[in-house]
Structures are given as structure tokens and as C-alpha cells.
Amino acid sequence: VTVFPGAALRTFRHSPAVWLALPVVLMGVFYSGDVGTSGPPALGGVAAYSAGFGISPLGGALAAFAAWETGRLRAGQVWRQTPARGRYRVAWSGLLPVTVTALAADVAVLAAACVRVGAVPGPGDLPDFGMAVATQVALMLVGAGLGSVLHRGLAVPLALAGAMLWLMVPPSLATPWPRYLTGMPLDSPTPTDVPAPHVLLAPVLLAAGITAGVLLAASPVLQPRGSRGRRLLRPLVAVAVTAAAAFPAYALVRNAGYDTPMVPRAGDQTCAGEAPVICVPSEMRGTIPVLRDAAKRAVPGLVSVGLDRPRRIAYVSRQARTEPGTWRVYVQEPLSGQQALAAVAEAGVPAEPRCPALPDDMARPSPRPLRALLLLAAGVDRATVRSWEGPAALATAEKEEAKSLPARRRWLRSTRAALASCDRATLERAEHA
Amino acid sequence: VTPWLLVRRTWAVPLVLAAYALVLWAVHGRAAAVPSIVGDSATVDLANFAPLLVSLSIPALLDLGLPTAEVTAVRPIAWADRGLVLATAATVLLLGSLLAHADHLGIALAAGRNVLTLLGVALLARRWYGFAAATGAAAGCLFVTVFTGLHGPQRPYFWAVLLQPAGSWPSWAVAVTALAAGVWAVGAGRP
Numbered sequence: 326v327t328v329f330p331g332a333a334l335r336t337f338r339h340s341p342a343v344w345l346a347l348p349v350v351l352m353g354v355f356y357s358g359d360v361g362t363s364g365p366p367a368l369g370g371v372a373a374y375s376a377g378f379g380i381s382p383l384g385g386a387l388a389a390f391a392a393w394e395t396g397r398l399r400a401g402q403v404w405r406q407t408p409a410r411g412r413y414r415v416a417w418s419g420l421l422p423v424t425v426t427a428l429a430a431d432v433a434v435l436a437a438a439c440v441r442v443g444a445v446p447g448p449g450d451l452p453d454f455g456m457a458v459a460t461q462v463a464l465m466l467v468g469a470g471l472g473s474v475l476h477r478g479l480a481v482p483l484a485l486a487g488a489m490l491w492l493m494v495p496p497s498l499a500t501p502w503p504r505y506l507t508g509m510p511l512d513s514p515t516p517t518d519v520p521a522p523h524v525l526l527a528p529v530l531l532a533a534g535i536t537a538g539v540l541l542a543a544s545p546v547l548q549p550r551g552s553r554g555r556r557l558l559r560p561l562v563a564v565a566v567t568a569a570a571a572f573p574a575y576a577l578v579r580n581a582g583y584d585t586p587m588v589p590r591a592g593d594q595t596c597a598g599e600a601p602v603i604c605v606p607s608e609m610r611g612t613i614p615v616l617r618d619a620a621k622r623a624v625p626g627l628v629s630v631g632l633d634r635p636r637r638i639a640y641v642s643r644q645a646r647t648e649p650g651t652w653r654v655y656v657q658e659p660l661s662g663q664q665a666l667a668a669v670a671e672a673g674v675p676a677e678p679r680c681p682a683l684p685d686d687m688a689r690p691s692p693r694p695l696r697a698l699l700l701l702a703a704g705v706d707r708a709t710v711r712s713w714e715g716p717a718a719l720a721t722a723e724k725e726e727a728k729s730l731p732a733r734r735r736w737l738r739s740t741r742a743a744l745a746s747c748d749r750a751t752l753e754r755a756e757h758a
Numbered sequence: 759v760t761p762w763l764l765v766r767r768t769w770a771v772p773l774v775l776a777a778y779a780l781v782l783w784a785v786h787g788r789a790a791a792v793p794s795i796v797g798d799s800a801t802v803d804l805a806n807f808a809p810l811l812v813s814l815s816i817p818a819l820l821d822l823g824l825p826t827a828e829v830t831a832v833r834p835i836a837w838a839d840r841g842l843v844l845a846t847a848a849t850v851l852l853l854g855s856l857l858a859h860a861d862h863l864g865i866a867l868a869a870g871r872n873v874l875t876l877l878g879v880a881l882l883a884r885r886w887y888g889f890a891a892a893t894g895a896a897a898g899c900l901f902v903t904v905f906t907g908l909h910g911p912q913r914p915y916f917w918a919v920l921l922q923p924a925g926s927w928p929s930w931a932v933a934v935t936a937l938a939a940g941v942w943a944v945g946a947g948r949p
Contacts, residue, residue: 478888497790
């Protein structure tokens with residue numbers, strides 16, 4: 326491999342890297358600022374996602390740049406002759422300015438994202454960014470491949486247009502799965518959830534296939550010796566290797582919907598207190614005292630309307646398994662006392678389930694009356710409950726509030742069951758009730 | 759004329775135009791979010807990218823020549839080249855009108871107008887800086903307009919002539935002027 330200082334350094338003199346690097350870096354920093362600004366807490370994963378999002382559109386410029394650089398080698402008829410150095414080594418020298426530009430842009434965009442978000446990604450946060458880098462490398466190699474076989478006049482715009490359309494078109498399709506193959510991070514991680522590993526792996530697999538395809542097609546073993554058959558072998562090998570990676574990549578994401586599939590974040594939680602224990606992601610440990618005060622005020626009232634006493638109140642992923650007796654809450658920073666009270670009360674409202682077997686227009690019971698009852702029981706004043714949930718929901722809640730404990734428990738149980746149900750009969754019964 | 763037809767590979771022009779029409783038909787009504795530099799969420803009709811097919815191919819075909827033979831030729835090579843450009847432009851406009859009327863594809867007419875603009879820009883750049891600059895100018899013109907020319911979903915600034923609807927007369931004026939300049943540039947400067 327070419328040593329960095331020395332002859333390779335001279336390639337910069339003839340390369341557009343000198344004037345292209347700054348616009349590319351600025352463009353990446355600008356795009357990374359478009360996302361990841363949802364506020365505290367400062368998460369390293371959000372910084373990595375934001376940087377990955379920022380460097381994705383640079384793939385077009387870098388692919389075009391790579392096509393230009395390898396086009397220079399083609400124009401010099403380097404590939405037709407028998408260079409003393411290996412072909413990969415020659416290509417690496419040619420692509421060195423592109424690689425350095427890409428590296429500078431990636432590092433600058435990641436640093437800018439860290440400063441803006443206020444957190445540095447740990448090793449577990451980097452897959453989002455790694456996926457974008459892998460795609461960038463693959464696009465650069467496709468550009469280099471185009472520059473090696475076509476005139477620069479065609480290779481450069483084709484590389485630019487192809488790479489940009491690859492990034493822009495799949496997310497606009499009605500079929501959701503192609504958007505997960507572009508390598509552009511689509512949804513930000515949250516304090517409790519991160520993109521599923523298989524969704525991040527799919528574009529990396531495809532990028533690896535494309536990279537291997539281009540490298541194999543350029544292999545000296547497959548160089549044409551005149552016959553048409555030998556000449557066709559190179560594109561055939563490239564397509565076969567890419568397809569071999571594309572099929573498993575497709576299999577990984579074919580069932581993904583419009584929202585990026587997420588999994589619970591494997592991070593540490595900070596827990597404090599007893600009866601109930603309050604648990605939140607460590608980055609949000611500042612909310613524990615507010616939540617503890619809210620729990621002290623709200624839990625007795627919530628138990629009195631019929632909920633079981635919690636052993637733990639936790640802000641965890643909806644998909645995470647929890648111990649029996651855990652109330653799942655959703656909190657955001659900054660957290661006021663009133664918001665914490667509402668969060669604890671709403672822990673008694675089941676999340677709406679996904680019911681693929683039911684028709685889209687199937688009527689579901691409204692959670693508002695249950696939420697209104699729980700907010701009243703938690704100690705939120707009636708005027709606030711009316712403004713949040715509406716007068717009709719408040720009236721229903723007041724009617725249930727006036728009933729005996731066993732009757733209220735029955736209503737609570739049946740309403741919660743209906744809200745969490747995917748059973749058509751249960752939902753129809755709740756609708757008629 | 760026969761050597762000119764062969765050397766310029768004019769048989770490829772109908773193929774390019776067929777591909778152009780096919781792409782227009784295939785992507786009509788489809789918009790994609792673009793990484794806009796000035797707008798929050800900019801979307802652009804994918805048909806806006808179809809003109810690149812023609813405006814990259816024609817300069818590529820014109821570049822296939824036998825310079826030494828052409829310089830000393832008595833046949834009007836430059837006029838034949840200009841004829842090729844004008845015939846292509848006319849066919850693109852005809853295709854746009856047909857698609858616009860038959861399939862209510864209004865964007866096809868705007869795409870035809872954009873072919874005229876980008877082809878003119880490419881031919882002008884080719885006149886002074888060669889083929890690589892020609893295609894770079896056409897593609898650069900389109901992508902810079904797409905990235906900076908929208909201030910909302912499908913809402914172009916007045917100067918983004920490539921993103922204006924088919925009924926925008928200033929855009930047509932720019933297109934015709936660009937094509938006229940491009941046609942002049944073909945063969946201009948030859949001894």
C-alpha cells in the first residue's frame with residue numbers, strides 16, 4: 326500500500342481535493358444540523374445518527390470525485406498498459422485524495438454533531454454512523470468503477486446522479502423496505518430505543534457486496550485478453566457478487582414498515598428509592614426526584630380507584646420486558662411536577678397495540694375517559710383534566726368516580742382490556758358500551 | 759452524409775429518446791425529498807432528472823468524431839451537428855406534448871423545456887472547455903438548482919427555471935435562448 330507521504334502526496338496537486346474538501350465538509354455539517362435537535366437528554370446515539378445523516382448526501386459528491394480521479398487514470402491509459410505496481414495499488418494512489426476528503430468530512434461532521442448535541446457517542450452508539458460510512462465507501466467505489474470504464478464526461482455526472490437518486494428515491498416509494506437499503510439513517514435513537522441491528526446491517530451487507538463486486542471486477546485475473554467472453558466476465562462477476570449480498574440484505578428488511586424497527590436500548594438504567602422504585606435511563610437521572618415526588622402524591626389515589634400498587638415505576642422501551650408490578654411511564658426533559666404527575670397517572674392507560682389482522686377503519690375505544698379518571702385520581706385539578714381530555718371524557722370519569730369500588734374496578738378492568746385488545750368481538754363490545 | 763451518421767452513431771439518438779420517454783412515463787407523479795440547502799423539507803418531481811439522459815448523451819455523440827478529417831472536410835459537418843441537436847430538441851418537445859395530452863403528464867412538457875436548457879448549457883460549456891466540462895455543467899446546473907432552488911415542497915424560487923411548471927413563459931424564454939446559444943456553439947471556432 327502506498328505510504329502517505331511521498332509520491333502519493335503529489336496526487337493532491339492535480340486533484341480537485343484542494344478546493345472540493347471545504348464545500349463537502351460544510352455541506353455535511355449543514356445537513357447533520359437538520360436532525361437530532363429534539364432537545365435533552367444529550368445522547369451519544371443522537372450525535373452519531375445526526376452525523377450519519379449529514380454524511381449520507383456527501384456520497385454523491387464523493388462518487389463523482391472518485392469517477393473523476395479514476396477517469397484520470399483511464400485517460401492516461403494506465404489500465405491498458407502493464408504497470409509495475411499492482412492494479413489495486415495504482416487505484417489506491419488515484420483514490421487517495423478522495424479517501425482523505427471523505428475521512429476529513431466524516432471526522433468534521435461527527436465532531437460538529439457531538440458539539441451540537443452535547444454528547445460523544447460510545448462504541449454502542451456508532452452503528453448508525455458506521456452504516457453511513459460503509460455506504461459512502463461503496464458509492465465511492467462505484468464511482469471509481471464508472472470512471473475506469475467510461476469517459477470522465479459521462480462517468481462523473483452518472484456517478485453523481487446515480488448516487489443521489491439512490492439516496493433520494495427509495496424513501497419516496499410506497500413500498501417501505503427499499504428505504505432501509507440506502508444506508509441513510511432514517512430515525513433517531515431515543516433514550517429507550519435504538520434502531521434494530523438487522524436494519525442497520527442490511528445496507529452494510531449490500532455495501533460490502535458492491536465493494537467486493539467492484540474489486541473483483543477490477544481483479545487482474547479477470548482482465549480481458551481480447552475475447553468478448555472475457556470482457557463480459559467482469560460485469561457479470563460484479564453483478565453476481567452484488568446480487569449475492571443484495572438478497573440477504575432484502576431478506577433482513579422485507580418486513581419493515583414505514584417507521585424504522587426499533588429495539589430496547591441496551592444501556593444502563595438508574596434506579597432510586599423504594600416502594601415504588603423509580604427507574605429511568607442514566608442520562609435522565611435528573612428526573613428521578615420529580616418522579617419520586619409525583620409517585621408519592623399520585624400512587625395512593627390511583628390505587629384507591631382500582632389499580633394495583635406498583636413495585637417499580639420505570640421509563641423503559643415499550644418493547645422491553647418488565648417485572649410484574651412495573652408501571653411503564655413516558656417522560657421528557659425538562660420535567661415539571663404536573664407533567665410527572667400526568668406521566669405516573671397515564672401509566673395505567675395501556676398503549677395502543679398494533680393489530681395487523683384488523684381492518685384499518687376498525688373503531689377503537691377512546692382512552693380519554695380512562696385517562697381522565699386516572700388524572701383525577703392522581704390529584705390533577707378538574708379544570709386541567711377538562712382542558713387536556715375534553716368535557717365528555719371528564720363527565721364519564723366523574724360518573725365512574727362516583728360508583729362503588731367494585732363497580733369502578735370492573736369498568737377499569739374492562740376498559741383497559743379493550744384498549745389493549747386486538748380481538749374484534751372485544752372491540753365491538755366496547756364500542757357498543 | 760453516411761460517414762457522419764456512422765461516426766456520430768446517430769442510431770443511438772432514437773434509443774436515448776425512447777429511454778427518456780420511458781423514464782418520464784415510469785416516474786410521473788413520483789416526488790422525492792431532496793437534501794435542500796435552503797428549505798426545510800423540499801420535494802422535487804423525479805421527472806426533473808430525466809432531461810439528464812438527453813443532455814449528457816447528445817454532447818457525448820457529438821464528441822465522437824474524426825477531428826482531423828472534419829477540419830479539412832468540404833461537407834458541412836457543423837451544420838449536420840446543429841441539425842442533430844435541433845432535431846433532438848424538436849423530438850423531445852413533441853414527445854412532451856404527446857405525453858402531456860395523452861396521459862395528462864404536464865411535467866413531460868416542462869421536462870422537454872429543461873432538455874433544451876441543459877443541452878444549451880452543455881453545448882456552450884463544450885465549446886470552450888470540452889466534453890467533460892459540458893456534461894459536468896449540465897449535471898451541476900440541475901443538481902445545484904434542485905438543492906438550492908426550492909423553498910418548500912415543490913415551490914421553486916423564481917430563478918430556478920428548471921423547476922418551474924410547464925406554463926412558466928420566462929423559463930421557456932431561458933430555454934430557447936440557451937438552446938440557440940448552444941446550437942451556435944456547435945462547430946463555432948472551427949477553422
